Amino acid sequence: MNPTKGLFKHKNPYDVEGTQELFIEAMRENAVFQYHNCVDYRRILDSTGFVPENITCFADLVRLPFLPTLYLKHHKLESVSSRKQLIKATSSGTSGSMSNIGLDFVSLRRGLDMVIRVGKYHKLWSPMPVNYIIFGYRPSRDNQTAVSKTAFGFTCFAPAASRTYALEKSNEGYRLCLDKIKNALKKCASSKIPMRTIGFPAYTYFLLKELKSEGVYLKMPEGSMVTLGGGWKQFYTQKVEKEDFYRLVYEVLGIKEDKIIEFFGAVEHPILYTHCKHHHFHIPVYSRVIIRDPNTFEPVPNGYAGLINLLTPMIHSMPLLSVMTDDIGILHDAPCPCGEKSPYLEIIGRVGIKDIITCAAGAEDYLKEKTK
Amino acid sequence: MILYRGKIYDDTEQSRIISQLRTDLYKTFSDGKVLSVQTVINACDTLAKRVINGDFDEIVNPYLEMFDINAEAFKAMVQLFSKESLEYKCAIELSDDEKIIAGKFVRKRYPLGILLHIAAGNVDALPAYSVIEGLLAGNVNILKLPAGDSGLSVKLLSELIKTEPELSDYISVFDVPSTETETLKTLADYSDGVVVWGGDEAVSAARKLADVTTKIISWGHKLSFAYADLNATDEQLRETAYNICSTNQILCSSCQGIFVDTDSKEDQLKFAERFFNILKEVNKKIGYADFGMRAKNAINIYNEKLEQHLTHNVIMTADGVSVICTDDSKLSLSYLYRNVWIKRLPSTKIIENLRPYKGHLQTVGVLCPNNEKRGILCNIFAQAGLVRITSGKNMSRTVAGEAHDGDYALRQYSRIFETELF
Numbered sequence: 001m002n003p004t005k006g007l008f009k010h011k012n013p014y015d016v017e018g019t020q021e022l023f024i025e026a027m028r029e030n031a032v033f034q035y036h037n038c039v040d041y042r043r044i045l046d047s048t049g050f051v052p053e054n055i056t057c058f059a060d061l062v063r064l065p066f067l068p069t070l071y072l073k074h075h076k077l078e079s080v081s082s083r084k085q086l087i088k089a090t091s092s093g094t095s096g097s098m099s100n101i102g103l104d105f106v107s108l109r110r111g112l113d114m115v116i117r118v119g120k121y122h123k124l125w126s127p128m129p130v131n132y133i134i135f136g137y138r139p140s141r142d143n144q145t146a147v148s149k150t151a152f153g154f155t156c157f158a159p160a161a162s163r164t165y166a167l168e169k170s171n172e173g174y175r176l177c178l179d180k181i182k183n184a185l186k187k188c189a190s191s192k193i194p195m196r197t198i199g200f201p202a203y204t205y206f207l208l209k210e211l212k213s214e215g216v217y218l219k220m221p222e223g224s225m226v227t228l229g230g231g232w233k234q235f236y237t238q239k240v241e242k243e244d245f246y247r248l249v250y251e252v253l254g255i256k257e258d259k260i261i262e263f264f265g266a267v268e269h270p271i272l273y274t275h276c277k278h279h280h281f282h283i284p285v286y287s288r289v290i291i292r293d294p295n296t297f298e299p300v301p302n303g304y305a306g307l308i309n310l311l312t313p314m315i316h317s318m319p320l321l322s323v324m325t326d327d328i329g330i331l332h333d334a335p336c337p338c339g340e341k342s343p344y345l346e347i348i349g350r351v352g353i354k355d356i357i358t359c360a361a362g363a364e365d366y367l368k369e370k371t372k
Numbered sequence: 373m374i375l376y377r378g379k380i381y382d383d384t385e386q387s388r389i390i391s392q393l394r395t396d397l398y399k400t401f402s403d404g405k406v407l408s409v410q411t412v413i414n415a416c417d418t419l420a421k422r423v424i425n426g427d428f429d430e431i432v433n434p435y436l437e438m439f440d441i442n443a444e445a446f447k448a449m450v451q452l453f454s455k456e457s458l459e460y461k462c463a464i465e466l467s468d469d470e471k472i473i474a475g476k477f478v479r480k481r482y483p484l485g486i487l488l489h490i491a492a493g494n495v496d497a498l499p500a501y502s503v504i505e506g507l508l509a510g511n512v513n514i515l516k517l518p519a520g521d522s523g524l525s526v527k528l529l530s531e532l533i534k535t536e537p538e539l540s541d542y543i544s545v546f547d548v549p550s551t552e553t554e555t556l557k558t559l560a561d562y563s564d565g566v567v568v569w570g571g572d573e574a575v576s577a578a579r580k581l582a583d584v585t586t587k588i589i590s591w592g593h594k595l596s597f598a599y600a601d602l603n604a605t606d607e608q609l610r611e612t613a614y615n616i617c618s619t620n621q622i623l624c625s626s627c628q629g630i631f632v633d634t635d636s637k638e639d640q641l642k643f644a645e646r647f648f649n650i651l652k653e654v655n656k657k658i659g660y661a662d663f664g665m666r667a668k669n670a671i672n673i674y675n676e677k678l679e680q681h682l683t684h685n686v687i688m689t690a691d692g693v694s695v696i697c698t699d700d701s702k703l704s705l706s707y708l709y710r711n712v713w714i715k716r717l718p719s720t721k722i723i724e725n726l727r728p729y730k731g732h733l734q735t736v737g738v739l740c741p742n743n744e745k746r747g748i749l750c751n752i753f754a755q756a757g758l759v760r761i762t763s764g765k766n767m768s769r770t771v772a773g774e775a776h777d778g779d780y781a782l783r784q785y786s787r788i789f790e791t792e793l794f
Contacts (some may be wrong), residue, residue: 008544044678068671071678081411294667295692297674328667352668 003029004313008113010285013121016342019285026313028055034319037079062299066309069268072099080104089267090320101267106316114286119157120270126158131188135207136198137167161193185218194223205284207246208252208365221252223294226255229263243250259364268323280344287312289345291331302333326351373547375526378533378540383547394562397486400512400541412507415536417455418716424450430632457772464773477765477792481623483510483562490578492515492570492729502567507542509785514559515545525588556581565589589784594624594734598764599631602639605737609647612737612764613654625735625768628706629713640697644714646690648695652702655693665709666692672707699727726756733757737764
């Protein structure tokens with residue numbers, strides 16, 4: 001079996017230590033492929049004198065040039081023809097521009113292997129149908145964001161008895177249908193089958209707060225779940241204490257903390273990170289994380305904050321082996337009560353969060369228009 | 373939160389209050405009330421003293437921390453509201469308050485009447501400041517709070533009214549979202565002038581809102597930069613680096629980059645290297661910028677390097693600061709937080725290069741040891757449309773009585789009327 005296949009079919013999705021060698025081999029295999037099939041990637045590697053064939057240890061992966069998501073937003077790097085990219089997704093474009101990512105059959109098959117194993121580990125798969133409440137929008141031709149696609153994808157973990165979307169498209173853009181959601185939730189509470197919600201943490205939080213202020217207090221059937229994905233995005237500054245959030249979920253939906261599951265992933269690094277029971281994002285075998293010092297880009301010891309650099313050999317269609325996110329985080333290797341030994345990632349926030357709207361920055365918008 | 377006639381109301385009362393607003397506003401005029409400048413100055417002075425004495429520390433301190441403002445700079449800001457400063461400001465801006473013309477009529481400055489202030493959210497105390505300027509010119513003021521307002525403005529203004537209850541008829545604050553255009557139109561309809569702070573978008577929205585006869589006074593976004601002669605001294609460069617590091621380039625007056633008087637790339641690079649070393653040194657002395665901003669710029673600069681084969685920019689970077697040399701002469705925003713561009717701009721091309729940015733030019737720090745040449749450069753920049761010409765050190769100075777973006781605010785908030793002598 002080739003190393004990448006071996007990695008994605010590895011039985012325990014959190015056996016990071018036991019798959020280290022496999023991971024490095026898979027990265028080498030993919031780096032060599034990308035180097036020979038993507039001109040831009042080859043130029044970047046050549047400019048630093050990096051030879052992908054020479055990857056033999058983790059230190060080599062630290063040296064492998066990373067690509068910032070910022071770069072991917074302005075340059076589309078491909079290593080297979082566009083025709084072979086079966087699924088195209090764009091990032092949600094929190095800061096205006098978006099990355100365009102295309103996944104081919106090979107990448108998708110690896111992704112499927114991953115989802116099967118991670119879903120099984122976290123007991124997300126269920127043969128019993130569930131009612132889905134999606135705090136987001138229905139994917140459509142004009143809406144290619146990965147978030148809406150992933151939300152739809154999550155509804156495949158258990159057969160859907162129904163899908164209700166909180167945001168509906170209208171002539172003026174997306175409209176929040178609070179009454180519709182309220183009615184759907186009430187119906188779910190009186191139903192015998194479980195309910196699952198899917199959505200951005202911030203949207204879920206605001207919606208639940210809204211429902212609470214309207215006096216909605218429900219008890220969802222046994223087996224119901226609240227799933228959260230996509231991070232807090234532009235709501236970092238309003239990020240709520242987790243305990244408050246869990247309490248709110250319990251008050252409004254009657255769902256306990258251990259049934260609240262948060263996911264994390266990026267379009268440019270579509271690895272499924274899932275909270276354990278103790279709300280930690282353990283690193284799955286498909287991925288490695290390097291936390292880098294912003295001044296030197298050197299890795300910092302675990303427990304220290306820095307830029308989050310994500311590595312995976314999953315993507316075949318594009319050179320997304322090592323991606324630098326816009327997020328600041330800490331890698332913890334303290335033992336987790338859940339029993340997993342894999343280190344876990346804490347995301348602290350987005351870079352430049354102190355980024356206030358300045359008068360100088362405002363003038364720039366005008367200048368850009370002027371010099372076009 | 374609503375502040376009306378000196379009292380704080382909940383937002384739910386908004387439509388009720390706005391429905392009686394016109395009658396109340398007009399009553400202030402029909403009662404024949406005139407707001408004296410001295411009343412406003414005294415109230416501000418008392419409040420400023422209380423701020424300095426620490427009466428409001430629990431509100432002020434988190435705000436200072438958020439914007440990285442040190443105690444000394446804050447004290448200087450508060451000092452602008454002292455009696456001496458405000459009297460000086462009024463003396464300059466309202467100096468020709470009353471004149472007899474040709475022995476036949478009296479020409480007098482009069483308040484514009486009612487001002488609607490649409491404030492921007494980038495500086496917390498700015499909405500309150502705008503209202504105070506309106507008051508100094510004697511106007512009745514309606515303030516529309518910016519989205520996400522922290523409540524500081526309402527707090528400051530209600531304290532001001534407590535100090536001087538007469539002001540209560542002259543200050544109303546509403547929390548109308550910008551999307552509620554009908555309400556904003558109503559407020560604009562009652563007003564003689566709309567004061568708008570913010571970018572071009574905010575200004576054009578205000579223009580759409582107001583009747584064609586309503587005066588629009590806009591305080592828009594501006595950019596500033598330094599202009600260096602190749603012989604600029606190390607001290608001049610150090611002062612400029614100090615402006616860059618201490619303001620983190622976020623103010624309208626902060627130096628975004630340096631145009632160098634040369635058309636030689638070699639000279640440009642040599643100058644850039646000299647400045648880069650000084651910038652590193654000043655950065656170290658002041659202490660590094662905020663971690664999150666450094667992280668953001670680390671990615672920006674890395675990205676610049678990846679694109680270097682397309683841009684041909686020369687990049688110098690260390691310790692979270694950077695200098696980027698480009699081949700164009702465009703005025704642009706830097707990456708902020710101690711990241712500077714250096715471009716070539718021979719003095720003969722200043723006007724042609726900068727005139728297209730008219731209306732968005734603010735301060736130029738001229739770094740030139742030769743007095744004669746500096747004089748010539750100052751004239752060129754004045755012609756190009758800059759409104760403040762300073763040394764690198766003083767680019768972001770705040771002085772009582774100085775003009776705002778090339779204008780006197782109090783005059784903008786006034787009108788001139790003439791009465792014949794009978």
